[in-house]
Amino acid sequence: xxxxxxxxxxxxxxxxxxxxxxxxxxxxxxxxxxxxxxxxxxxxxxxxxxxxxxxxxxxxxxxxxxxxxxxxxxxxxxxxxxxxxxxxxxxxxxxxxxxxxxxxxxxxxxxxxxxxxxxxxxxxxxxxxxxxxxxxxxxxxxxxxxxxxxxxxxxxxxxxxxxxxxxxxxxxxxxxxxxxxxxxxxxxxxxxxxxxxxxxxxxxxxxxxxxxxxxxxxxxxxxxxxxxxxxxxxxxxxxxxxxxxxxxxxxxxxxxxxxxxxxxxxxxxxxxxxxxxxxxxxxxxxxxxxxxxxxxxxxxxxxxxxxxxxxxxxxxxxxxxxxxxxxxxxxxxxxxxxxxxxxxxxxxxxxxxxxxxxxxxxxxxxxxxxxxxxxxxxxxxxxxxxxxxxxxxxxxxxxxxxxxxxxxxxxxxxxxxxxxxxxxxxxxxxxxxxxxxxxxxxxxxxxxxxxxxxxxxxxxxxxxxxxxxxxxxxxxxxxxxxxxxxxxxxxxxxxxxxxxxxxxxxxxxxxxxxxxxxxxxxxxxxxxxxxxxxxxxxxxxxxxxxxxxxxxxxxxxxxxxxxxxxxxx
Numbered sequence: 102x103x104x105x106x107x108x109x110x111x112x113x114x115x116x117x118x119x120x121x122x123x124x125x126x127x128x129x130x131x132x133x134x135x136x137x138x139x140x141x142x143x144x145x146x147x148x149x150x151x152x153x154x155x156x157x158x159x160x161x162x163x164x165x166x167x168x169x170x171x172x173x174x175x176x177x178x179x180x181x182x183x184x185x186x187x188x189x190x191x192x193x194x195x196x197x198x199x200x201x202x203x204x205x206x207x208x209x210x211x212x213x214x215x216x217x218x219x220x221x222x223x224x225x226x227x228x229x230x231x232x233x234x235x236x237x238x239x240x241x242x243x244x245x246x247x248x249x250x251x252x253x254x255x256x257x258x259x260x261x262x263x264x265x266x267x268x269x270x271x272x273x274x275x276x277x278x279x280x281x282x283x284x285x286x287x288x289x290x291x292x293x294x295x296x297x298x299x300x301x302x303x304x305x306x307x308x309x310x311x312x313x314x315x316x317x318x319x320x321x322x323x324x325x326x327x328x329x330x331x332x333x334x335x336x337x338x339x340x341x342x343x344x345x346x347x348x349x350x351x352x353x354x355x356x357x358x359x360x361x362x363x364x365x366x367x368x369x370x371x372x373x374x375x376x377x378x379x380x381x382x383x384x385x386x387x388x389x390x391x392x393x394x395x396x397x398x399x400x401x402x403x404x405x406x407x408x409x410x411x412x413x414x415x416x417x418x419x420x421x422x423x424x425x426x427x428x429x430x431x432x433x434x435x436x437x438x439x440x441x442x443x444x445x446x447x448x449x450x451x452x453x454x455x456x457x458x459x460x461x462x463x464x465x466x467x468x469x470x471x472x473x474x475x476x477x478x479x480x481x482x483x484x485x486x487x488x489x490x491x492x493x494x495x496x497x498x499x500x501x502x503x504x505x506x507x508x509x510x511x512x513x514x515x516x517x518x519x520x521x522x523x524x525x526x527x528x529x530x531x532x533x534x535x536x537x538x539x540x541x542x543x544x545x546x547x548x549x550x551x552x553x554x555x556x557x558x559x560x561x562x563x564x565x566x567x568x569x570x571x572x573x574x575x576x577x578x579x580x581x582x583x584x585x586x587x588x589x590x591x592x593x594x595x596x597x598x599x600x601x602x603x604x605x606x607x608x609x610x611x612x613x614x615x616x617x618x619x620x621x622x623x624x625x626x627x628x629x630x631x632x633x634x635x636x637x638x639x640x641x642x643x644x645x646x647x648x649x650x651x652x653x654x655x656x657x658x659x660x661x662x663x664x665x666x667x668x669x670x
Contacts, residue, residue, distance in 0.1 A: 119149040153184035171197040175210030205240040221252040239268035273299035307344040359640035383548040399513035401572040410471040412478040415521035420504035422527035425537035427582035432504040437611040440499040444488040450511040453481035478518035529582035531655040532638035556648040
């Protein structure tokens with residue numbers, strides 16, 4: 102009976118039906134109060150339905166019975182964080198680390214808690230205080246370094262990785278991360294030096310070889326290829342096997358051996374699914390619900406009613422689209438203009454929207470007070486300028502690009518929050534997007550693990566963009582990736598006119614420019630623009646076959662809806 106109730110509750114929770122899951126999990130927990138997995142599941146559902154303090158009470162009761170259990174303490178800390186009390190959370194996490202330093206290990210509770218935190222600055226502060234009280238915990242130091250990197254505190258991240266290297270001199274990964282920071286800033290020489298240090302420590306490290314091959318253009322010489330083949334045959338760690346098989350896949354793709362590349366990528370995806378099966382699964386129903394809400398509430402009528410209430414600064418440029426649709430390339434091109442800087446991918450749009458909704462209380466969105474909207478927009482603008490400073494970019498640029506692809510969900514909000522900002526949508530053949538997303542190694546984009554989810558995400562993207570086109574009209578500037586590659590000057594002249602800046606030839610010389618890029622495209626954007634990636638999906642047509650009819654349907658609909666600027670060349 103317990104198992105039946107637990108299974109039903111778990112299935113409902115995984116489907117996002119938290120209200121329905123709750124009574125099953127509560128009954129199962131009552132019958133089996135010492136089951137930690139069940140306790141975590143129940144507390145998570147309680148938090149999802151807004152009953153934070155009941156989740157805290159469940160953990161408090163468990164901790165009273167088992168005060169030295171670090172997993173209970175970590176769960177309790179997570180509940181306090183969700184309830185908005187980082188002081189209590191830090192106290193519980195510190196106790197857990199005292200009992201078992203392995204709490205900070207990859208995949209352990211602290212790792213999951215840090216990953217779940219939406220506010221990276223708050224996460225950095227939490228970890229900084231834990232590092233101060235546990236200075237010899239190397240994994241804790243590594244977590245802190247990674248968070249600092251994610252918060253774009255690049256100087257602090259370099260220091261933290263160096264500290265980790267001093268605690269773990271036999272681990273090459275700190276030097277690999279330092280190499281990644283260097284390549285993010287366009288410093289290939291510095292990146293190669295850090296990678297060489299990593300290889301001096303461990304010549305067999307697959308992550309280091311992967312990074313090195315990326316910088317070298319993915320082609321491996323015969324000796325390195327044989328070395329990687331021997332490493333792959335002997336390796337058992339799934340994470341390392343992912344890097345090694347992806348290295349093979351990229352090498353075969355660069356050599357035009359697409360069947361061999363696909364064979365290794367299939368292995369990569371199977372390994373990734375095995376590792377990520379329980380981590381933040383992609384729930385299609387949630388993405389559909391997200392689109393439903395935007396279409397229902399963020400309407401043209403609402404946007405018109407909010408006109409003039411946001412931050413009037415014309416500086417922001419928001420570049421959106423599907424991943425691998427040319428957003429990074431466009432940022433790199435535009436930020437080569439002397440009056441434009443790019444701050445990479447930021448999540449401030451979603452945060453500012455949620456901030457406005459939260460500060461509106463329980464009012465319907467159409468009754469959002471003007472002061473609340475303006476406060477959220479001003480906060481968003483302050484965060485953008487803060488990122489400019491953190492990244493060491495010039496602070497007097499006329500325009501600032503935020504190119505988070507997923508901000509396509511929030512275009513309506515952005516148009517209200519920044520009525521004078523430029524909104525640019527990048528569109529690309531969905532078949533090329535699909536295969537490029539499937540081939541890329543994203544760290545946190547869970548829908549790229551399954552072909553069905555890739556097709557679903559593209560379908561939802563087109564659905565919500567159809568709504569924004571109707572609602573935004575000429576406020577929305579759209580760009581076709583294939584057209585940008587075919588005739589970059591004409592397209593960049595059109596975009597600069599929309600941005601209200603004069604033409605400058607440097608935008609065509611982006612390959613020679615050093616700038617901040619931290620995406621899956623970071624190794625390609627400083628190369629000359631070529632048409633090699635256009636139609637690349639045809640080399641992997643057999644892989645795409647299960648979803649190809651859905652992608653072809655999107656191609657046909659794109660053609661029906663396309664303006665002259667958005668038709669495939």
